Amino acid sequence: MHAFLGLFLFSVLLTTGASLECEVCASAGNSCSGQKETCPGNLDTCITIVAEALGQTATTKSCYSKKACELLKDGENFNGALIKEVTCKAPSASASLLLALSGLLLIKFLF
Known part of the structure; x- marks a missing residue:
């Protein structure tokens, strides 16, 4: 027993x-801040993407897959925007x- x-x-x-838990937000500019949210079990890293489209910079932070995050590179096209910076932060x-x-x-x- x-x-x-x-x-x-x-x-x-x-x-x-x-x-x-990852900070989740999206905002115009080089940074954003938001609430921390618990990630679903299949998402195992926190991602920050700073991208530029049509002369505008935007930042997104969320839960993401580590394998998919590692495939993203600075200077690549992502959903129609040019990635300026991508950061993958796993626990x-x-x-x-x-x-x-x-x-x-x-x-x-x-x-």
Whole structure:
């Protein structure tokens, strides 16, 4: 019974820490700011795109796929706009590792 409870607590901690939150916004200019939103499970990185179309610069931030984000390059055309800058920011592996270790320590102290 103790092992089951410990495994349950560990899995709850691990699941909670696996949620990625990204700032989501779109605005004219070289920056934007918005609320952080929890990303769906299939989107695993935060993207920032600064693009120019018809002489206007716009910035977009959102959740995105890491593989798709890495394919975008500065100077490419994206949805009819020229990409001036693209930044892909994935969650660090060290944060997940720290969460897993703290869950294991909690189980050790509880039982």
